Amino acid sequence: MEVEFKALLDDLDVLEKSLSDPAPIHKLRSHVENLANLSKCNPQRRSRVKELSSEVVDSNPYSRLMALQRMGIVDNYERIRGFSVAIVGIGGVGSVAAEMLTRCGIGRLLLYDYDTVELANMNRLFFRPDQVGMTKTDAAVQTLAEINPDVVLESFTMNITTVQGFETFTSSLTNKSFCPSKEGSGVDLVLSCVDNYEARMAVNQACNELRQTWMESGVSEDAVSGHIQLLVPGETACFACAPPLVVASGIDERTLKREGVCAASLPTTMGVVAGLLVQNSLKFLLNFGEVSPYLGYNSLKDFFPTMKMRPNPQCSNVACLERQNTCLRNQKGTLLLKLRWKLMHPQLSMKAHSMLIMSGT
Amino acid sequence: MEVEFKALLDDLDVLEKSLSDPAPIHKLRSHVENLANLSKCNPQRRSRVKELSSEVVDSNPYSRLMALQRMGIVDNYERIRGFSVAIVGIGGVGSVAAEMLTRCGIGRLLLYDYDTVELANMNRLFFRPDQVGMTKTDAAVQTLAEINPDVVLESFTMNITTVQGFETFTSSLTNKSFCPSKEGSGVDLVLSCVDNYEARMAVNQACNELRQTWMESGVSEDAVSGHIQLLVPGETACFACAPPLVVASGIDERTLKREGVCAASLPTTMGVVAGLLVQNSLKFLLNFGEVSPYLGYNSLKDFFPTMKMRPNPQCSNVACLERQNTCLRNQKGTLLLKLRWKLMHPQLSMKAHSMLIMSGT
Numbered sequence: 093m094e095v096e097f098k099a100l101l102d103d104l105d106v107l108e109k110s111l112s113d114p115a116p117i118h119k120l121r122s123h124v125e126n127l128a129n130l131s132k133c134n135p136q137r138r139s140r141v142k143e144l145s146s147e148v149v150d151s152n153p154y155s156r157l158m159a160l161q162r163m164g165i166v167d168n169y170e171r172i173r174g175f176s177v178a179i180v181g182i183g184g185v186g187s188v189a190a191e192m193l194t195r196c197g198i199g200r201l202l203l204y205d206y207d208t209v210e211l212a213n214m215n216r217l218f219f220r221p222d223q224v225g226m227t228k229t230d231a232a233v234q235t236l237a238e239i240n241p242d243v244v245l246e247s248f249t250m251n252i253t254t255v256q257g258f259e260t261f262t263s264s265l266t267n268k269s270f271c272p273s274k275e276g277s278g279v280d281l282v283l284s285c286v287d288n289y290e291a292r293m294a295v296n297q298a299c300n301e302l303r304q305t306w307m308e309s310g311v312s313e314d315a316v317s318g319h320i321q322l323l324v325p326g327e328t329a330c331f332a333c334a335p336p337l338v339v340a341s342g343i344d345e346r347t348l349k350r351e352g353v354c355a356a357s358l359p360t361t362m363g364v365v366a367g368l369l370v371q372n373s374l375k376f377l378l379n380f381g382e383v384s385p386y387l388g389y390n391s392l393k394d395f396f397p398t399m400k401m402r403p404n405p406q407c408s409n410v411a412c413l414e415r416q417n418t419c420l421r422n423q424k425g426t427l428l429l430k431l432r433w434k435l436m437h438p439q440l441s442m443k444a445h446s447m448l449i450m451s452g453t
Numbered sequence: 454m455e456v457e458f459k460a461l462l463d464d465l466d467v468l469e470k471s472l473s474d475p476a477p478i479h480k481l482r483s484h485v486e487n488l489a490n491l492s493k494c495n496p497q498r499r500s501r502v503k504e505l506s507s508e509v510v511d512s513n514p515y516s517r518l519m520a521l522q523r524m525g526i527v528d529n530y531e532r533i534r535g536f537s538v539a540i541v542g543i544g545g546v547g548s549v550a551a552e553m554l555t556r557c558g559i560g561r562l563l564l565y566d567y568d569t570v571e572l573a574n575m576n577r578l579f580f581r582p583d584q585v586g587m588t589k590t591d592a593a594v595q596t597l598a599e600i601n602p603d604v605v606l607e608s609f610t611m612n613i614t615t616v617q618g619f620e621t622f623t624s625s626l627t628n629k630s631f632c633p634s635k636e637g638s639g640v641d642l643v644l645s646c647v648d649n650y651e652a653r654m655a656v657n658q659a660c661n662e663l664r665q666t667w668m669e670s671g672v673s674e675d676a677v678s679g680h681i682q683l684l685v686p687g688e689t690a691c692f693a694c695a696p697p698l699v700v701a702s703g704i705d706e707r708t709l710k711r712e713g714v715c716a717a718s719l720p721t722t723m724g725v726v727a728g729l730l731v732q733n734s735l736k737f738l739l740n741f742g743e744v745s746p747y748l749g750y751n752s753l754k755d756f757f758p759t760m761k762m763r764p765n766p767q768c769s770n771v772a773c774l775e776r777q778n779t780c781l782r783n784q785k786g787t788l789l790l791k792l793r794w795k796l797m798h799p800q801l802s803m804k805a806h807s808m809l810i811m812s813g814t
Contacts, residue, residue, distance in 0.1 A: 100484045107477045116468045123461045138572060138582040148715045149573035156676075163675040188578075192720040195576050210511035211499060215556050216519050217549075217578075219598055221499040238581060260800035314524040315517075316742065354509045359553040360732040367725035369754050376720065381677065381753035385619035391732050392742035396757045439784050 097128040119173045140241050144170045144197065153240070153275075154197060166378045173242075175377050176270055176279040178202040180252060180261075180295055182228040184216035184357055185309050185318075186285030188366035189373075191218060193243075194236045196374065199246040200270045201236070203229045204261065206251040209322035216359045244270060252294045262298045281373055282306035285366075287355075296331035299323065300411035305376075309369045318365035318373055319388045324416030328385060329401035332408050343445065361391055458489040458763045501602050505531045505558065514601070515558060534603075537640040537739050539563040541613060541622075541656055543589040545577035545718055546670050546679075547646030549727035550734075554577060554604075555597045557735065561605040561631045562597070564590045565622065565638065567612040577720045593613055605631060613655045621689055623659045643667035646727075648716075650700045657692035660684065661772035666737075670730045676717035679726035680749045681733055682762075687776030689746060690762035693769055722752055 101124055140154065151269040160166040168173045180296055183204040190201055205228040209219045223231040236245055252261040268278040275339035284295045292308065299306045303325050323330055326334040338345050339398040368387055375381045383452055388397040403416050462485055469478040471493040480674055499514065507519035538559055540547045543566040566589040570580045590608040597606055613622040626633040629639040643665055645656045653669065660667045662687050671677040684691055689810055699706050736742045749758040764777050 100481070103477070103481055103484060107481070110477070116464070116471070120461070120464055120468070123457070123464060126457065138575075138585075148713050150573050153572045153575040155573050155715055159715055160676060160719075162714070163717050165675055165677055165717065188724065192579060192724060195578065195720045197576075211514045212511050212516050214499075214514040214600065215558075217552060217556065221514075222599065238583065239575065298562040313528055315521060316526055352509050354516055354520055356524050356526065357517040358521075358732070358735070359556045360728045360735065363549065363553060363724050364728035364732070367721045367728060368475075371719070371721040372726070374719070375753075382755070384755045387755050392736075393763070394729070394743070394745045394748050394757065394759060396755065398755060
C-alpha cells in the first residue's frame, strides 16, 4: 500500500499549488500520513521483554516456559536467551523448527534458504498464501518477528552449496557479535532441515571444519517417515561416514528428478519431525533428559527406532578424520591421566576416581 | 483503519463544497476509496479449488498431498473432502491439529472452545500476539480461512460442560447438512484436545450416546510427555472405563488449582502430540497404515509406549455399557453365523469362510 499512499500525497501536492488557501490540504496531508503509518505497523504487536518472568498472568508470554523450572525439568530456563541456533532449509521442517524456537524465546536464529514460498508449500505448516512469492527466509522473519520480538533474527537468502554461499555460511557461523565471550563458533547448534544430500554434505563439511555440533533431519519421499540425528564432529558418525548410496556413488541427485513428478509431504510427519528435532535441541542446550543420537519415525506402524553411530575411521571427509584424531588423542590423554592417578592412589575405588576426574580434579 | 478512512472522505466532502472546480477532489476520492478497499481485503488470498489436482506446478496447493496416491500410500486422497472432523479444545494441541487438517484439505472442521487468546499462550504454536483478546475459535477461523478457503469452518464459542453447551455440542455433531447421506452422526471423527477431565468426560458422554468414534489427546503438566488414544464406543475402553484417580474419586479438579501456579507447556511436545493425533486421524479416515489404539510420548527418554485397552464391563457410564452390549450381541451374531455356515459347508477351509463373511456373502 506504500505506493498508493505516495500517489495520494503527490496528488495533494498538485492540488495545494492550485489553491489560494492551502490550509485544508495541510489537514488532509496529516490525515493521509497518519493512515500510511498505521498501515505500516501493527498496533497490537507485543513489546519486548527485558527479563523472563515466571509470574502467572495472562499477559506474560513466558510463564508456561518458566514453569519448567518449578516442575524440576530445567534448572535455569533463562539461559535460552544466550543461545544462537542456525537453521539451514526453511521448508516444511525448518520453518516449524524456527517457529518453535522463537516461541521458546531462543536468543538468536540464523535462517538460510534460497527458495521462495509457493502455493505448493501450503500443505505443510507455517507459510501462508499471502506470502507466496516472498523468499522463505524473509517470509519467516516477517512472521517470527511478529510472534516474538525478543528473538534476534538473521535472514540469509542464499544457496550454501555454491562456493560463495558456502563461504558466507561458514563466516556467518563464526560471527560472535551476539555473544563475544562464546568459545568455539558463534552458534551453539546448527539444525539441518534441507531436502537434498548435496546441501547436507555442505552442512557436514562446514560443521566438521568448525568442530560444530549439529542435528540433521529428514522426511521420506512418501511422506510417512522421518528421522533426526545428532552429529558431534569426531565423536559420532558424520554425514559422510555412512553416506546414502546416491552420495557414495557420486551421482548428481538432480539427474534423478523426473518431469511432472514431486515428492509427497504431510504437515503431520513434518510437524512431528520438527517437534522431535527441537525437543532434542532444547534437551541439548538446556541440559535435561537424554539427548537422542538418532531417532526414527515410521508413521505407518508408529515405530520409533533409535541407534548410535560411531565415526568411520575410513571416512572420505578429511575434516572428519582430523576431528576423529583429536578425539582419540583426548581419549588417550584421559586414559593416561586415569592410569597415572590410579598408580598414585591405589586405595581409592574407580567410582571415586571417576567422580574426581569429572569434577576436574 | 476504517474510521480514519471515513474521516478522510468526510474532509474531502467539505473541501469539494468549498471549491469551484471539484474535479481534483474526485480523483483524490477514487484514490482514497481504493486504499480503503486494499486495507480491508488481502489481494493475495488464494481462490477456492473445485477439484484436487495432482499436477506438479508451483501454484497447486494439493500436488504434494495427491502424490500420496502415486507413492502407493493412499488409494483415493480426494475422499478427504467428504470428511467432517470436530475438534474440542482449540489450545496448544487443538489449534495445531486444526491447522494440519486444514492444510490437508479436510472437508469440514467444527471448532469448540470458550476461552480467549492470551499472551500466555504464545509459547505454543498457532496463535499470534495480534489475536490476543479474540475468542480462540474466532481467531482460529480467521487464520484457517486464509490458509485454505476450501475448508468449511464452523466456530462454536461455548463450554461443552454446561447443560446448554452439552446440548448444543451433541446437536451440532448430529447435523448432517454437510453430507446428508452420511450414516451415524454428522461427523466422522471427534478429536478431544482439552486440558481437563471434566471436559473429557463430557466428550466421552456425547460420543458414547451417539456411538461416535473419537480420539483423545493429552499433555502432562510438566510439558515433557503426552499421549493419544482411539476410543470406539463398546469396542475399546471409554474414558470412564479406567478413569484417572481424580475422576474416579469424584474430586472437583478445579479445587486442585493453586493461586499463582500454572502448568508448564512446550511448543515441541504439543506439536508432536498434535502431529501424532492428526496422523492417526488421517490413517483412520483415509485407510492406510495401522491406526494406533494408544500411543504415548515420553520426551525425556524418547520412549513411545503403545497398548490396547478393552472396555470395562463394570464401567460407571451407562451409555458405554449399552454400547458394550450391542458389540457383544453383534459378535455373538457373527459367531452364530460362522457356526451355521460351517455346518452347511464342512468341506471349506476357515480362511475361505472368513473371506466370504468379510465380503458380505
